Amino acid sequence: MTLSELKDILEASILVGNEYLNMEFDKCRASDLMSDILAGPAEGCVLLTGLTTVQAVRTASVAGAGAIVFVRNKIPSHAVIDLARTEKIPLLTTHFSMFISCGRLHAHGITGPDGMR
Amino acid sequence: MFHSTQDFYIQRLNTFSVTGCIQIVFITLLSRISENKRESLMTTFIKSFNIKKRDFVRAGEASINIQNILKSLDMDPKLIRRIAICGYESEMNVVMHGGDGILKIEIDTGKIILDISDNGDGIENIELAMQKGYSTATEEHREMGFGAGMGLPNMKANSDMLSVESEKGRGTHVHIEFNVS
Numbered sequence: 091m092t093l094s095e096l097k098d099i100l101e102a103s104i105l106v107g108n109e110y111l112n113m114e115f116d117k118c119r120a121s122d123l124m125s126d127i128l129a130g131p132a133e134g135c136v137l138l139t140g141l142t143t144v145q146a147v148r149t150a151s152v153a154g155a156g157a158i159v160f161v162r163n164k165i166p167s168h169a170v171i172d173l174a175r176t177e178k179i180p181l182l183t184t185h186f187s188m189f190i191s192c193g194r195l196h197a198h199g200i201t202g203p204d205g206m207r
Numbered sequence: 208m209f210h211s212t213q214d215f216y217i218q219r220l221n222t223f224s225v226t227g228c229i230q231i232v233f234i235t236l237l238s239r240i241s242e243n244k245r246e247s248l249m250t251t252f253i254k255s256f257n258i259k260k261r262d263f264v265r266a267g268e269a270s271i272n273i274q275n276i277l278k279s280l281d282m283d284p285k286l287i288r289r290i291a292i293c294g295y296e297s298e299m300n301v302v303m304h305g306g307d308g309i310l311k312i313e314i315d316t317g318k319i320i321l322d323i324s325d326n327g328d329g330i331e332n333i334e335l336a337m338q339k340g341y342s343t344a345t346e347e348h349r350e351m352g353f354g355a356g357m358g359l360p361n362m363k364a365n366s367d368m369l370s371v372e373s374e375k376g377r378g379t380h381v382h383i384e385f386n387v388s
Binding site: 125126129144149151 | 263264266267268270271274284288291292294295296299351352353354355357358361364
């Protein structure tokens with residue numbers, strides 16, 4: 091699905107990266123633990139997290155995740171948004187919890203990084 | 208205008224000398240850079256980055272910089288990811304557990320080396336530190352998304368060779384090698 095469709099499913103707002111709404115995603119990683127994200131495949135995944143520090147953006151960049159959705163209405167600082175703009179990583183925020191966000195994406199065909207459903 | 212492939216790569220590498228580095232050394236050696244390009248480069252590239260204790264805001268900057276350098280050389284994306292992950296985990300280890308430190312990357316013939324040293328408290332038991340889940344992290348570290356005892360095991364899993372030397376009270380030295388085919 092496109093980032094635009096993912097945004098609608100999660101009733102999310104775009105914080106930065108409107109120009110990437112046509113990016114395609116079919117895999118997801120979800121964690122507040124960045125070492126966990128780094129320990130497994132994440133290329134091309136959308137990353138769901140409650141962590142709003144610069145480390146979330148740097149982890150996405152290093153791991154190759156294509157976009158970040160902050161759950162539970164979390165909004166990062168301007169510094170984090172600026173870093174994401176530099177790293178060309180779109181940021182979204184949703185009012186849903188991590189659990190509900192994962193469930194909604196799963197119900198619409200999004201898989202884990204290894205294609206498992 | 209580049210007069211040779213060598214000039215082209217040196218120009219590319221020099222573009223990274225303007226931000227945040229403390230040292231750039233070019234040594235004349237024969238080196239292959241890209242499997243795609245199969246070109247020769249008469250240079251070994253060495254660059255060092257300072258890492259500051261407890262500087263969580265800048266932690267990871269060096270690894271992103273290294274990632275950009277390797278991307279500019281058209282290296283295998285999977286290799287770049289492995290190197291960036293090792294660099295990032297090592298940066299976080301220095302920021303969380305070390306004192307001030309230095310992360311150095313060396314791009315050489317058939318090999319890329321990350322060398323990380325710090326003047327922190329050192330590791331009391333390296334064998335334990337290499338075990339998944341073993342951690343001496345604080346609540347502050349965990350709030351940053353790290354400190355779950357996965358750093359060194361993650362670095363080992365992503366490298367072709369990893370060695371750790373440390374002594375309590377005398378800092379830590381981590382040497383990581385990646386083979387470039």
